[in-house]
Amino acid sequence: MSKKITIYDIAKKLNLTAATVSRALNNNLKISENTRKLVQETAVEMDYEQNTLARALKSGKSYNVGVIVPRIDSNFFASIIRGIEEELYPKGYHVIICQTHDQEDLETGNINSLLNAQVDGILMSISNAKTKNNIFSNLSQKHIPLIFFDRKKDIDGVSSVTIDDYSGAYEATKHLINQGCKRIAHLSNDRLLEIYKNRYLGYKQAIIDNGLEFDESLVIETRSKVEEGKKTMKILLDMETRPDAVFSSSDFTALGAIQEIKNNGLRIPDDIAVAGFSNEPFTRFMELSITSVDQSPIEMGRIAAQVFLEEVGNDNKIKTKKEVVLTPELIIRKSSRKRI
Amino acid sequence: MSKKITIYDIAKKLNLTAATVSRALNNNLKISENTRKLVQETAVEMDYEQNTLARALKSGKSYNVGVIVPRIDSNFFASIIRGIEEELYPKGYHVIICQTHDQEDLETGNINSLLNAQVDGILMSISNAKTKNNIFSNLSQKHIPLIFFDRKKDIDGVSSVTIDDYSGAYEATKHLINQGCKRIAHLSNDRLLEIYKNRYLGYKQAIIDNGLEFDESLVIETRSKVEEGKKTMKILLDMETRPDAVFSSSDFTALGAIQEIKNNGLRIPDDIAVAGFSNEPFTRFMELSITSVDQSPIEMGRIAAQVFLEEVGNDNKIKTKKEVVLTPELIIRKSSRKRI
Numbered sequence: 279m280s281k282k283i284t285i286y287d288i289a290k291k292l293n294l295t296a297a298t299v300s301r302a303l304n305n306n307l308k309i310s311e312n313t314r315k316l317v318q319e320t321a322v323e324m325d326y327e328q329n330t331l332a333r334a335l336k337s338g339k340s341y342n343v344g345v346i347v348p349r350i351d352s353n354f355f356a357s358i359i360r361g362i363e364e365e366l367y368p369k370g371y372h373v374i375i376c377q378t379h380d381q382e383d384l385e386t387g388n389i390n391s392l393l394n395a396q397v398d399g400i401l402m403s404i405s406n407a408k409t410k411n412n413i414f415s416n417l418s419q420k421h422i423p424l425i426f427f428d429r430k431k432d433i434d435g436v437s438s439v440t441i442d443d444y445s446g447a448y449e450a451t452k453h454l455i456n457q458g459c460k461r462i463a464h465l466s467n468d469r470l471l472e473i474y475k476n477r478y479l480g481y482k483q484a485i486i487d488n489g490l491e492f493d494e495s496l497v498i499e500t501r502s503k504v505e506e507g508k509k510t511m512k513i514l515l516d517m518e519t520r521p522d523a524v525f526s527s528s529d530f531t532a533l534g535a536i537q538e539i540k541n542n543g544l545r546i547p548d549d550i551a552v553a554g555f556s557n558e559p560f561t562r563f564m565e566l567s568i569t570s571v572d573q574s575p576i577e578m579g580r581i582a583a584q585v586f587l588e589e590v591g592n593d594n595k596i597k598t599k600k601e602v603v604l605t606p607e608l609i610i611r612k613s614s615r616k617r618i
Numbered sequence: 619m620s621k622k623i624t625i626y627d628i629a630k631k632l633n634l635t636a637a638t639v640s641r642a643l644n645n646n647l648k649i650s651e652n653t654r655k656l657v658q659e660t661a662v663e664m665d666y667e668q669n670t671l672a673r674a675l676k677s678g679k680s681y682n683v684g685v686i687v688p689r690i691d692s693n694f695f696a697s698i699i700r701g702i703e704e705e706l707y708p709k710g711y712h713v714i715i716c717q718t719h720d721q722e723d724l725e726t727g728n729i730n731s732l733l734n735a736q737v738d739g740i741l742m743s744i745s746n747a748k749t750k751n752n753i754f755s756n757l758s759q760k761h762i763p764l765i766f767f768d769r770k771k772d773i774d775g776v777s778s779v780t781i782d783d784y785s786g787a788y789e790a791t792k793h794l795i796n797q798g799c800k801r802i803a804h805l806s807n808d809r810l811l812e813i814y815k816n817r818y819l820g821y822k823q824a825i826i827d828n829g830l831e832f833d834e835s836l837v838i839e840t841r842s843k844v845e846e847g848k849k850t851m852k853i854l855l856d857m858e859t860r861p862d863a864v865f866s867s868s869d870f871t872a873l874g875a876i877q878e879i880k881n882n883g884l885r886i887p888d889d890i891a892v893a894g895f896s897n898e899p900f901t902r903f904m905e906l907s908i909t910s911v912d913q914s915p916i917e918m919g920r921i922a923a924q925v926f927l928e929e930v931g932n933d934n935k936i937k938t939k940k941e942v943v944l945t946p947e948l949i950i951r952k953s954s955r956k957r958i
Contacts, residue, residue, distance in 0.1 A: 295836040315723065322726055325752050342731050350715065351696030359690065359717075367724070372731035375690065377699075383655065384707070386662055391682050391712035395735030412665050504903075533903060563844075563873060565905040 283326040292320055292332020305341045305370030309559065314370065343586065344392035345375045346385065346402035348429070352530075354556045354575050355403065358427060362401060371398070371586065378405040380501075386413050399423040399586050404431055422588035427582040428573075429471055437589070437600035439582045445475045446571040446606035447480030450553045451525050453569070453608060455488045457616045459523035459551055463496040463514050465507065465531045467599065477527045477555065495522055500531055508533020515542055522550055523614070529570055530563050531555035536566065551614040567611035574604055623666040632660055645681045645710030653711065654881040667890065684732035685715045686725065686742035686767070692870075694896045694915050695743065698767060701919020703743060705730035710928065711738070720841075722804035726753050739763040739926050744771055748810065750883055767915075767922040769813055777929070779922045783813045786911040786946035788821030790893045791865050793909070793948060795828045797956045799863035799891055803836040803854050805847065805871045817867045817895065836861055840871055847874020862890055863954070869894035869901050869910055876906065876953065891954040907951035914944055 283616070285303065285382055289296045294317070302309045302317035309317075320326075330407030347355040363373050374395065376388035385405050387447055392400055399422055414433055417424045454462050464481045467474040478497065485492045498513060498583040500506045507530060514521055515538065526532035539550050547564060553569040554561060561568035581602050625643065629636045634657070642649045642657035642825050649657075660666075683706055687695040703713050714735065717730035739762055754773055755896055757764045766778040794802050795920060804821045807814040815913030819836065825832045838844045847870060854861055855878065866872035879890050886892055888904060893909040894901060901908035921942050929937070 279741075319723070319726075322750065322753055325755075340731075340734050342735055344714075349696075350690040350699065353691055356689075356691030359673075363717075372716065372727055374684075374718070374731060374735060376712065377703075377715070379703075383659070386659075389712060392682050395682055395714060395737075397735075411663065413662055467938055559901055560900045563900055563904065576768055 282611035283321075283324050283327075288317065288320055288324060288326060289323070292316065311368060311615060330505040335347045339398050340396040341371050342395060342397045343371050343583075344388075344400045344402075345373055345397065346378060346388050346392070346400065347375065347615040348378055348405045349360050350375060350377050352556070352574060353558045354417060354428075354483035357575035358403075358579035359575040359584070361576035362583045363579075363583075364576070365580045366587075367534065374582050380405045382406040382408065383415050389413055389417070393417075393420070393422070397422070398589055399425070401425045401427060401582050401586060403429040404471075405428050405429070407500040419531060423586055425582050425585050427578055429473055434451070435597040436599075437585045437602075439578050439585065439602040439604070440473070441573045441578065441604045441606045443476035443606070444483075446555065446573070447525065448528070449480075449608045450555070450569070450571055451471045451481045452488065453610060454525060454551055454553060454614060455484065455490065457523070457547065457551055457614060460490060461493070461519065461521045462490070462523040462525055462604050463498070463521035465510055465535065466497055467526070467527050469499065481525055489570055497552035502530045502536070504530050504534040507531030507536075508538045509534075511535040511538035515539070515544075520550075523547075524552045524585070526552070526554045527566065529556045529558040532568055532570070533560065533564075533612075536568065547612070547614050547616050551616065557609055561609075561611065566613055569611045569614040570609055572607045572609055574607070576596040578604060587613075593596060623661075623664045625666070628657065628660055628664060628666060631664070632657065633689065651708060666929045679738050680736040681711050682735060682737045683711050683713050684728075684735065684737040684740045684742075685713055686714065686718060686728050686732070686740065688718050688720050688743060688745045690715065690717050692896070693898045694913060695769075697741075697915035698919035698922070700922045701916035701921075703919075704916070705920045705923035706927075712883075716947055719787040720745045722746040722748065729753055729757070733762070735755075737762065739765070739930055741765045741767060741791070741922050741926060743767050744811075745769070763926055765922050765925050765929070769811055775937040775939050777925050777938075777942075779918050779925065779942040779944070780813070781913045781918065781944040781946045783816035783946070784820040784823075785897065786828065786913070786948070787817040787865070787867070789820075789946075790826045790895070790909070790911055791821045791824035791946045793950060794865060794891055794954060795824065795830065795865040796895060797863070797891055797954060800830060801833070801836065801859065801861045802830070802863040802865055803861035805836070805850055805864060805866040805868070805875065806837055806839045806844060807867050809839065814867055821865055842868035842870045844870050844874040844877070847871030847876075848878045849874075851875040851878035855879070855884075860890075862872070863887075863890045864890060866892070866894045869896045869898040869908065872908055872953075873900065874908070876908065887952070887954050887956050891956065893954050897949055901949075901951065906953055909954040910949055912947045912949055918944060 285296050285299045289299045301360050302314045376531035378384040430438040466478050469475040500510045555571045559569040561570045625636050625639045629639045651848050690884045718724040770778040809815040838850050838852045895911045897910040897912035901910045
C-alpha cells in the first residue's frame with residue numbers, strides 16, 4: 279500500500295485549512311453542506327482512511343441514527359423512513375434501519391445491535407406492547423435519545439409522533455354509515471397496541487353516536503396480512519346475518535376481505551362496502567380502488583426527526599416529553615362510495 | 619442505580635457457568651440457540667449492561683451485518699432482506715439496512731456509516747454504475763466480506779448472487795410475440811447497470827430470433843417509477859405507428875404504462891399487451907393482473923447470506939469469487955394473455 283493519506287493532503291489539494299477538513303469529515307454543522315460534500319468526496323477519491331472508531335470515541339458521536347420498524351415492505355413505514363432521511367441527511371446524519379417482523383426478541387435484539395453500532399439516537403415504532411421497559415431505560419441511561427412514531431409506549435421523558443387514530447377510525451366508520459350501511463364489521467388487530475385500540479374505540483363510538491347497535495361479534499382481531507383478511511372475511515360471510523360493510527384497521531386485511539367478498543360473488547360496495555387504514559399505494563392502484571385513511575407518513579417521519587435533532591442538541595439535563603399528534607385524512611374511493 | 623449486574627449474577631440465576639453465559643452473550647456458535655436466547659433474555663430482564671464496545675474490540679466482531687439497497691419500499695428488495703435475515707438470525711447475526719434512493723453520495727455515505735457501525739460484512743445491491751471502486755477496496759483491506767446481489771459490479775474477489783436477467787427478458791418478449799404482438803416496445807432503465815443492460819439484450823435477441831424487425835426507437839430509457847411509466851407510454855402512444863405490446867424492465871413503469879393506455883381508451887391486452895419485471899405483489903392484486911418475471915428474491919437473499927457466512931468463517935487468505943446465477947420464472951397474467 280502507498281503512503282497513508284492524511285487530512286493535510288486533502289487540505290492541500292482543496293486549498294482549505296486542515297481544521298476545516300477535519301470538521302467537514304466529522305460532519306461539523308459549522309461547515310457548509312457544499313464544503314462538507316466536497317471534502318468527503320475528495321477523501322474517498324484520495325483513499326483517505328479515517329479512524330472512525332477513534333473519531334466516534336473522540337466526538338462521542340457516530341452520526342448514525344437507528345430506525346426500528348415492524349416491517350419495511352409497507353409504504354407507510356417506508357415513507358416515514360423517507361421523511362426521517364430527508365430531514366436528517368442534510369444535517370450530516372445517516373439512517374440505519376432494522377425491522378422486527380413484529381417479533382419481540384428481534385425488537386430487543388435490534389435495540390442492542392443499534393447500541394453496538396454506536397448510534398446517536400433511535401427512532402422507532404414498537405412491535406410489541408409487552409416489550410419490557412428496561413430495554414428502553416438502557417438508552418436513557420446512556421443519554422441516547424429515543425423517539426416513538428406511530429406505535430408507541432407511554433414512558434416518562436420519551437417523545438412521540440402519532441396520528442389521531444381514534445378520529446381516523448371514527449370518520450371512516452361515519453362515512454360507511456352515511457352510505458347507508460347498518461351492520462358494520464371491524465377487522466381489528468392486537469389492541470394492546472394503542473393504535474389498534476384507538477381505531478377500535480373510534481369505530482365503536484361512531485356506531486353508537488349514529489344510533490346503530492354495537493355488536494361485539496362483528497369485531498374480529500387479526501393480523502395485518504392479505505391472507506388473514508381473507509380468512510377473517512370468510513368467518514364474517516358465514517354469519518347468519520352477514521355485515522353490509524367492513525372497516526379494517528389495515529389496508530392489507532381490507533384487500534384480503536375484498537378478494538374473499540368477490541370470490542363469493544358479492545358486489546363491492548353494493549352488497550358490502552369496505553374501508554381500510556393507511557392509504558397504501560395499492561389502495562389507489564386497484565381498479566376497485568379502496569377507501570382508506572391517510573396518515574401523512576412522510577410528515578410523521580420529518581417531525582420525528584426534528585424532535586430527535588432538538589433532543590440530541592439539548593445539553594440540558596431536563597428532558598421535555600413532546601407528544602405530537604397529526605390529523606388523519608379520510609380518502610373516499612370506489613370500495614365504499616355508493617350511488618345513493 | 620442499583621448494584622451493577624455481572625455475568626456471574628446471570629450464571630447463578632440460570633445455574634450455568636459464567637463461561638457459558640459469556641459465550642451466549644457473545645453469540646458464540648458453540649452455544650445452542652435455546653441457551654443463547656435464554657441467556658440474552660435473562661440479561662435484558664436483569665438489566666445487565668454489556669460493554670459492547672469492549673466486546674466488539676475483543677472479539678473483533680459486532681455480529682451486525684449491513685445490507686444496502688436502492689430502496690426498501692419494493693417487495694423485491696424487502697424480500698431479499700427477509701431471506702438474508704432468515705438465514706443470518708439463527709446464527710446470532712442482526713441485519714441493519716441502509717437505502718440509497720439511487721443516489722451515489724448516499725451509497726458512499728452508507729458504506730462509511732456501516733463501517734462506522736463496525737459491521738462484520740456488507741451485502742449490497744449497487745445503485746450507481748459509476749460508483750468508484752476504491753470505496754469497496756476499503757472493505758477488502760479491512761477483511762470485511764462484501765457480497766453483491768441483483769445489481770453488481772465486477773470486482774476481483776467479490777462474490778455475487780444474481781438472476782439471469784437476459785433469459786427472463788428473452789422469455790417475456792417471446793411470450794408477447796407468441797400472443798401475436800409484432801411491434802413490441804421496451805421500457806428500459808440505466809443500462810450502465812448490468813441488470814438493465816441484460817434485460818435489454820434479452821429483449822432484443824428475442825425480437826431478432828423470431829424474425830421481427832428490431833426498432834431502436836421503441837426502446838426508451840426511464841426510471842422505475844409509476845409516473846415515469848405514464849410519461850414514457852405517452853411518448854409511445856404519440857408515435858405514428860404505436861406499439862402493440864410493451865415489455866417493461868420494471869413492474870412500476872409497467873403499471874404506469876397500463877394507466878396511460880387505459881386513459882387513452884385502449885384495451886389491454888387486445889390493443890396493447892403489457893409485461894413487467896420483478897413480480898411485485900401488486901401485479902397479482904390488480905383486477906387486470908400484470909404478467910411479470912419472478913426473481914425468487916427470498917432465495918436470492920438466503921444464498922447471499924450463505925455466501926457471507928462462508929466468507930466470514932474463512933480464515934484463509936485466498937478469496938474465492940463465487941458467482942451464483944438464479945433462473946427467473948415468467949408468470950403469465952391477464953395483461954398479456956390474449957384469447958387467440
